[in-house]
Amino acid sequence: MKNNHIKYKTLMLSAMVLLTVFGCKKTLDINVSPNNPLIETTTPEVLFPSAVASTAGRVGGELTILGGIWSQYYTQANASNQYKTIDSYALTRNDLNGSYNELFSGALADYQLAINLATAKADWRYNLMATVMKAYTYQVLVDLYDKVPYSEALKGVNNLQPKFDDGYTIYVGLLAEINAALAKDYTGTPLNSEQKKTDFIFGGDMDQWTKFANTLKLKMYLRMVNAKPAEAQTGINQLYANGANFLTTDAGIASFDDTPDNSNPFYEYNVRRLNTTTNLRASKTFTSWLAANGDPRARYYFGTPSPVPMNQGDYTATAIQQPTYASATVFAQSAKDPVWFISAAESYFMQAEALERYFGGGGAAAMYQNGVRAAFTQVGLASSTIPAPYLVYSTGAFEQKLEQIIVQKWASFPGSHSLEGFFEQERTGYPKTSAVYSTDGSYVAGQWVYSKNGVTSGLFPKRLVYPASSRDRNNNTPAEVPITTKVWWGK
Numbered sequence: 001m002k003n004n005h006i007k008y009k010t011l012m013l014s015a016m017v018l019l020t021v022f023g024c025k026k027t028l029d030i031n032v033s034p035n036n037p038l039i040e041t042t043t044p045e046v047l048f049p050s051a052v053a054s055t056a057g058r059v060g061g062e063l064t065i066l067g068g069i070w071s072q073y074y075t076q077a078n079a080s081n082q083y084k085t086i087d088s089y090a091l092t093r094n095d096l097n098g099s100y101n102e103l104f105s106g107a108l109a110d111y112q113l114a115i116n117l118a119t120a121k122a123d124w125r126y127n128l129m130a131t132v133m134k135a136y137t138y139q140v141l142v143d144l145y146d147k148v149p150y151s152e153a154l155k156g157v158n159n160l161q162p163k164f165d166d167g168y169t170i171y172v173g174l175l176a177e178i179n180a181a182l183a184k185d186y187t188g189t190p191l192n193s194e195q196k197k198t199d200f201i202f203g204g205d206m207d208q209w210t211k212f213a214n215t216l217k218l219k220m221y222l223r224m225v226n227a228k229p230a231e232a233q234t235g236i237n238q239l240y241a242n243g244a245n246f247l248t249t250d251a252g253i254a255s256f257d258d259t260p261d262n263s264n265p266f267y268e269y270n271v272r273r274l275n276t277t278t279n280l281r282a283s284k285t286f287t288s289w290l291a292a293n294g295d296p297r298a299r300y301y302f303g304t305p306s307p308v309p310m311n312q313g314d315y316t317a318t319a320i321q322q323p324t325y326a327s328a329t330v331f332a333q334s335a336k337d338p339v340w341f342i343s344a345a346e347s348y349f350m351q352a353e354a355l356e357r358y359f360g361g362g363g364a365a366a367m368y369q370n371g372v373r374a375a376f377t378q379v380g381l382a383s384s385t386i387p388a389p390y391l392v393y394s395t396g397a398f399e400q401k402l403e404q405i406i407v408q409k410w411a412s413f414p415g416s417h418s419l420e421g422f423f424e425q426e427r428t429g430y431p432k433t434s435a436v437y438s439t440d441g442s443y444v445a446g447q448w449v450y451s452k453n454g455v456t457s458g459l460f461p462k463r464l465v466y467p468a469s470s471r472d473r474n475n476n477t478p479a480e481v482p483i484t485t486k487v488w489w490g491k
Contacts (some may be wrong), residue, residue, distance in 0.1 A: 044114040044126035051110035060339035060416040061265030067419030072285035074331040076315040097467040112154040124184035131181040135174040146487040167488035214244040247347040252340035263335035281328040284309035289446030300379040303332040313451025339416040345374035349409040365393035375412035406430035459484035
């Protein structure tokens with residue numbers, strides 16, 4: 001909480017934008033910090049939508065661009081320079097300060113205050129909702145930075161320099177918080193009609209919040225498989241033993257408007273803010289894979305079935321060196337695109353992996369196929385358009401099956417949750433990395449290539465650098481390590 005008033009916009013899942021919730025009549029700019037209500041008079045009903053908007057605005061905006069470039073869905077255009085430091089892996093402490101600050105002092109601060117207030121009056125509905133979104137937001141930060149403030153964080157003026165906890169400790173703490181919230185009676189009293197408007201994600205459907213909580217737990221346990229294999233297996237076994245239900249629908253916000261500050265944050269950040277649509281061009285890494293498989297999603301992602309790509313990170317190429325770059329296809333964006341936190345496709349793919357890892361593969365094929373179908377549904381394509389080989393589940397060894405699952409998951413992430421493509425490659429090694437650049441005749445379609453202008457001696461980025469805002473204000477900020485150093489769960 002930073003000042004003494006709040007700006008926020010109410011988004012309903014019906015795609016209708018409301019301007020009144022519990023007496024507040026201001027609009028929410030999700031790309032600017034909205035987290036300033038009067039502490040003395042605020043409620044979970046005010047704090048929760050504000051915090052969700054902060055998470056969506058940052059994870060679905062600036063950080064989506066980072067994830068999309070590092071996941072090689074698109075690359076920096078050679079006629080502009082907006083994202084060169086991302087595409088060349090040259091990020092410094094002066095980059096991404098806004099996202100780090102907003103997620104901590106905006107989103108997480110509001111989630112925690114909402115939890116405190118909800119707990120004080122035994123409102124276990126908002127307690128669960130805020131706890132799940134707090135855990136989701138923290139998971140993103142841990143996966144990006146490895147160590148962040150947790151156990152001493154979110155205490156306001158009572159601790160302005162919290163210590164940094166290691167990623168595994170934070171994961172364990174978050175999982176315990178989710179379990180505690182799930183153990184409460186949050187289904188006894190449904191949200192009333194006005195309260196439902198404060199839930200941009202599920203409109204007050206607590207069954208969906210239960211599934212979101214379980215699916216987030218599954219994701220976090222799968223993140224652990226390399227670093228903490230026993231703990232990962234125990235956690236996932238417990239989820240299934242308890243009959244946990246997982247998401248079969250998308251968890252996110254799908255009700256944006258084509259008006260300034262009310263649009264999809266990726267569109268707002270990359271298109272409206274810069275007054276151009278041409279910064280991000282199709283990456284050959286992704287388009288070559290789509291083309292090799294006859295994948296019709298190329299039209300959705302790039303506005304054409306045959307996008308003209310650039311090679312990843314080749315933004316210094318001249319028109320003489322690469323004449324096709326002048327007509328390279330831009331990544332398609334719309335002001336009304338949704339922001340997904342966890343999609344149905346991601347949920348199914350995670351279940352397929354869990355069943356293969358720990359339950360002998362029973363049911364894994366069906367979950368994988370559900371994931372492929374959901375990924376096509378997500379972009380408005382019928383199951384009949386799915387290339388037939390996609391639905392043929394591998395009969396090979398575990399690693400072959402895992403590669404199939406993760407590559408299809410990667411193909412489902414472009415857009416608002418592209419960070420997950422980057423995270424999953426770091427965790428699993430899929431898609432594979434190429435020993436040659438994408439201009440080489442032996443290049444294999446879809447394999448990741450090292451950026452043409454990379455500055456990290458052939459090593460791919462694995463994390464972010466702590467921002468200057470943290471280093472300047474908190475003496476506990478860890479010593480800087482190269483961005484090529486894996487985070488705690490990395491392969």
